[in-house]
Amino acid sequence: MTLNHQEIELIDSFEQIAVDIYPTAKDGSKAVAQEIAALIKARQAANQKVVLGLATGSTPKYLYAELVRLHKEEGLSFKNVITFNLDEYYPIEPDALQSYNRFMKEQLFNHVDIPLENTHVPDGTIPKEKVKEFAAEYEAKIEAAGGIDLQILGIGTNGHIGFNEPGSAINSHTRLVTLDNSTRMANAFEFSNMSLVPRLAVTMGLSTIFKAKRVVLLAWGSHKSKIVQRSVEGHSTDQVPASLLQQHPDCKFVIDEQAAEDLTRNKEPWLTGDCEWTPKLRRKAVTNLALKLNKPILMLTDRDYNENGLNDLIVQYGSAYELNIEEFNGLRDTITGWPGGKPGAQLPSHPERSEPLKKRVLIFSPHPDDDIISMGGTFIRLHEQGHDVHVAYQTSGNIAVTDEFVLRYIDFAVGFEDMFGIDRSKSSQVLADAKAFLASKKPSQKDSPEIRAIKGLIRRGEAKATCRYVGIPEENIHYNNLPFYETGLIEKAPASQADIDITKELIRKVKPHQIYCAGDLADPHGTHKVCLEIIFAALDQLKHEEYMKDCWVWLYKGAWQEWKINEIEMAVPMSPDQVRQKRLGIFIHQSQKDVVPFQGTDSREFWERAEDRNADTANLYDQLGLQKYAAMEAFVRYHFM
Template identity: 80%
Template sequence: MKNKYVMTINHQEIELIDSFEQIAVEIHPTAKEGSKAVAAEIAALIRQKQTAGEPCVLGLATGSTPKYLYAELVRLHREEGLSFKNVVTFNLDEYYPIEPDALQSYNRFMKEQLFNHIDIKEGNYHVPDGTVPKEKIKAYCEEYERKIESAGGLDIQILGIGNNGHIGFNEPGSSINSHTRLITLDNSTRLANAFDFPNMSQVPRLAITMGINTILKAKKVILLAWGSHKAKIVRRSVEGHSTDQVPASLLQQHPNTKFVIDEQAAHDLTRNKEPWLTGDCEWTPALIRKAVTGLAMKLDKPILMLTDKDYNENGLNDLVVQYGSAYELNIKEFNAIRDTITGWPGGKPGPQLPNHPERSEPAKKRVLIFSPHPDDDIISMGGTFIRLHEQGHDVHVAYQTSGNIAVTDEFVLRFIDFAVGFEGMFDISNKKSNEILEEAKAFIRSKKTSQKDTPEIRAIKGLIRRCEAKATCRYVGLPDGNEHFMNLPFYETGLVEKKPMGPEDVKLTVDLLRKLKPQQIYCAGDLADPHGTHKVCLDIIFAALEEVKNEDWAKDCWVWLYKGAWQEWDIHEIEMAVPMSPDQIVQKRLGIFIHQSQKDVVPFQGSDMREFWQRAEDRNANTADLYDRLGLQKYAAIEAFVRYHFM
């Protein structure tokens, strides 16, 4: 969408597309492209400083956000000869207390992601020490500040942003005058970072962090943000008031700051969410639907009740002019949204319905549901899954990863105790298996935070999830053999950190597609976390579809994207809405309950304390409520899908 509105001030044309933004924002299509641009900027500065015989001082961040940046810097070093011998770095923060070799340590993170792969000098990188005695912390932090000043100050400070707006570990309420210090972590931050630790109790409550004043002293600040889950806080930071309740918004007071974000993180900026407010815009069908549904929600009116006055008072006069009246526009959009609703996700048998989301033919389709983890199928689209089978389609499920890291150690011990007791009860003698189980129990009991699971433990955890997935397929009624466990290699690291997708991941997916030749595919289109398993699984599917798209069967295959447990499609994006009755909601809930290893204590749940079944039901009920508020039929719940065109 191109904004064409400009204003002339002092004989200069100024585009108003970013007129609501108080900080410069650079938007890239993907996190990789944004990271590559920032890496090029850093590389140029390093080379400039080398030519001048000066050190280049960088402030670095940790977490998932800068991983692509560091990977690109490593590539520049290996392939383009970028030297880091004149580079001095200071990291933002570190958990406290924590050993430097712990799996969750930022010291270890920086070595694995960057320092071990470049030619930076041993004494030139600095990460706060999580082992300093508490009584010496204050003096240590003061010395950290002096080291930064002695190095000449930070030339560039790289930042990420937390969902509550924290930068570094400067939580809401941190003073603009704060310096490097020991800080108590907000509970929401601990919950958000809990996926790195075996359980919540092991997430540190304290951290050492550079202060906001320290950050603001940098000559240039670049904040990175990727994924739709960062969209709301990006908007608050960039377009809201500068306040210590949103620490990132204090960067508005820095003279050389920019946000580098991807299109997902830019979703809520006014230029994207309500572009008509920033000037003249091109009215595409998608943008028209976004404007009409957004206006109806804003005014809490059904679509058919919107008036010319409503449009005119909310910057949408162009639409009324284009359609002649609100009445004509309302009818058109209401009918289009109504036509997304169907009880026949595989296509309604019988005569062709031109406005139906799916084709009528073939009446019985071979359907392939890709499930990133062994429970995403039932959690995200369980009602549709069950309905597809009941309506006679040949439904297959491909579980893309083992999901083994999402099984708690306690749950493994429970199954080991059962297995040992079972063998003892029935006098089944298998010394080897008993030894494996006993070794597994001993490992878990002595497991340290710096250790990853053994292959045997991972195999047990994977088996637990595989059994639950097979039970779900039986519950739905699928015949044996219609479940496919892909165990994609990228996932099998034993750590939260995964490998990038590789050729073998794509090959396994291509082989399955060619074997089944589906007429309909469902896959997780959840882009909330660009480094998460769902995103990698989706990229693998897209790469596989690109490889097979010219094959005869693929030309008649439609792909539908569903969202994961964390969020739903925006109402204006939905192209197929599958309603559920109260009985079908309960049926789906019971299917989710089969995954007992994911119940009660949800690994990786972040700050959302609801179990997966609760999230799914709330999300589906909310979608149904949105349709009701727009004036459509009232349903108990709705599962939503968006079509992906790969041809």
């Protein structure tokens, strides 16, 4: 949608900070990298230093990767660059896997020609009584360098910048802070369990950040959309520290389309000027209005539309009655108990084709439990309705198994051999070595290959048991074990053609009529996103093969969130008994129960998240005036041809 001058002015009335929106995080990161490169080159031409303030975490990874590429492929030099990082956990050793000192070396410093003496990251090892002295020295070093020319920021889901949590004073300086529990939970995926996440951190203060000549804040993904909207369009308040950037003289947010979802220009674009009323935008406007007014769609009136900035839509349709009928029928037609198509029925508005009657279905599951958690009801129904269902577990999921669970299995294996007098001369040493390794394992130490193999075997066994529970034959279970995942660390390797080739080979083998895959880009440690990109790449390389003309791709969300009601193209309802059946299938994954690894800011178990999410979807359909169901699983179709 092209914005005219009037639309820009109307957007400015909502957005109090300049916002640049890019299709993807990579696109936005490249744009910021070009800005940084231009600044470095301009200072080099003037024989001057440039001072950068840098952030850590998953947000700036693409930015640093692009800066490294610019150095290696285009000769960008960092010899005149001085850097100061925002923060560091406390206490933490600089070589710990979760240390931001280590992060910066691995992501940037070790790959460019920046003098290491020019890099500064807060020290997580200094005695507590000397932190104030260190903080003052850190501030003095920034001043001595001439101040920060360009500060890169990320944003927490509670609005923190650096580790300045809600309530931080705008005049705060570098200091030791207590981390909010939501921040610790969000960062728990970096640690083997929640208890190991530091409760303290050393961070630049808001005053330090505000002294930067220019600030660029990066935000990627739909899970950041609400806090981006509050920061950009809400009141400037210390309860949302990022919103205080409204007061900075030169600040810009660079975000992707998903992080921009809740900005008024995207959520309610009709309020920011004239817009083109596409079917998708019309569905969004009607459903948003009905939910906002707590009315069924068929009860909306001309006055409701006129008083909420939707007069143009009514003018186009003539009356609310005609518009309501069309959108109600459209939503009704997304509901089906036949996700593989209804046999013998010619229903042009049905989400799926009725032919062929028996479809080959390939469900891609990023981890060994996403199939049952995210689409368990549909999974079971596809099998019960006679389709040839295959499941592909894309990764081993080994890092999500606790050490305690491994010890439980080792004790069982040893006890089993002892009980039946089995000669364990070959296995005993492996089990003994594994147990000894766990006994001496340090919090920052990655698992040995043997431990990773045991953890992978545990998850494979649970996945196989789930398929057995559903009724899937063993020959229809596929373990891809994609190489990108097998680093033994939270940080994964980049996806490669090897990952794509494994995926292509399976698709060629099955020749599916339906593919289901996780379209959930809010997965906090990124595996879903990488797995989806691998599938998309495989589909792109296979799309000219004859059998692909009959293949439809459906995207489900993961455990973290659901599709918006206006996005849903297929909704599969479940009865209370089917909800219980799905729950029991999730319970099979015992290694993931009770304590959820990498849970982000949500402390609920996976089965609770799934049930709440599915019930919420059903309730939304009910609120809009459609049939009332116990639960619903939702899907969006991906068009790759």
